[in-house]
Amino acid sequence: xxxxxxxxxxxxxxxxxxxxxxxxxxxxxxxxxxxxxxxxxxxxxxxxxxxxxxxxxxxxxxxxxxxxxxxxxxxxxxxxxxxxxxxxxxxxxxxxxxxxxxxxxxxxxxxxxxxxxxxxxxxxxxxxxxxxxxxxxxxxxxxxxxxxxxxxxxxxxxxxxxxxxxxxxxxxxxxxxxxxxxxxxxxxxxxxxxxxxxxxxxxx
Numbered sequence: 001x002x003x004x005x006x007x008x009x010x011x012x013x014x015x016x017x018x019x020x021x022x023x024x025x026x027x028x029x030x031x032x033x034x035x036x037x038x039x040x041x042x043x044x045x046x047x048x049x050x051x052x053x054x055x056x057x058x059x060x061x062x063x064x065x066x067x068x069x070x071x072x073x074x075x076x077x078x079x080x081x082x083x084x085x086x087x088x089x090x091x092x093x094x095x096x097x098x099x100x101x102x103x104x105x106x107x108x109x110x111x112x113x114x115x116x117x118x119x120x121x122x123x124x125x126x127x128x129x130x131x132x133x134x135x136x137x138x139x140x141x142x143x144x145x146x147x148x149x150x151x152x153x154x155x156x157x158x159x160x161x162x163x164x165x166x167x168x169x170x171x172x173x174x175x176x177x178x179x180x181x182x183x184x185x186x187x188x189x190x191x192x193x194x195x196x197x198x199x200x201x202x203x204x
Contacts, residue, residue: 024131
């Protein structure tokens with residue numbers, strides 16, 4: 001396969017990439033546990049990723065591929081350190097309810113809270129989501145997206161962090177320098193792996 005061309009995500013890409021990410025995460029172990037199990041799941045996934053991409057556009061930290069078959073959403077240190085007021089959970093509740101449905105609302109809130117509790121407090125770039133359309137998985141798309149951003153982070157001396165929700169993806173992240181530092185065990189649910197990467201010095 002020819003090399004995968006990576007570029008910055010544009011607003012007009014979001015409808016297509018919302019579908020790509022929804023397809024990529026439809027069988028993800030953690031989201032399968034936390035999100036609504038009914039016929040509204042795909043619509044909820046599309047809306048969740050659409051909101052995530054729209055929010056991240058403020059920072060210019062999203063990448064996609066030229067053919068729009070993969071996407072990575074990163075949050076820079078300034079986004080992670082934004083203050084949240086006491087009413088923030090209330091304003092977040094309506095979309096979260098749409099993702100989980102009434103029966104799994106507690107699961108969804110537990111998932112978000114558990115990730116927030118484990119997240120490192122030192123400045124870092126956070127890989128929120130990375131997904132590849134099922135028809136293109138295993139063809140180097142995820143690696144191309146990861147390498148594109150890691151080159152910049154290494155040049156800046158910025159570490160990176162992610163939570164892996166699928167054990168099949170752990171070797172991919174480890175090949176790019178991430179190390180497992182902790183685990184998140186959801187009650188009666190799957191495990192997430194907390195993974196950290198120190199910036200790599202440039203070779204001379």
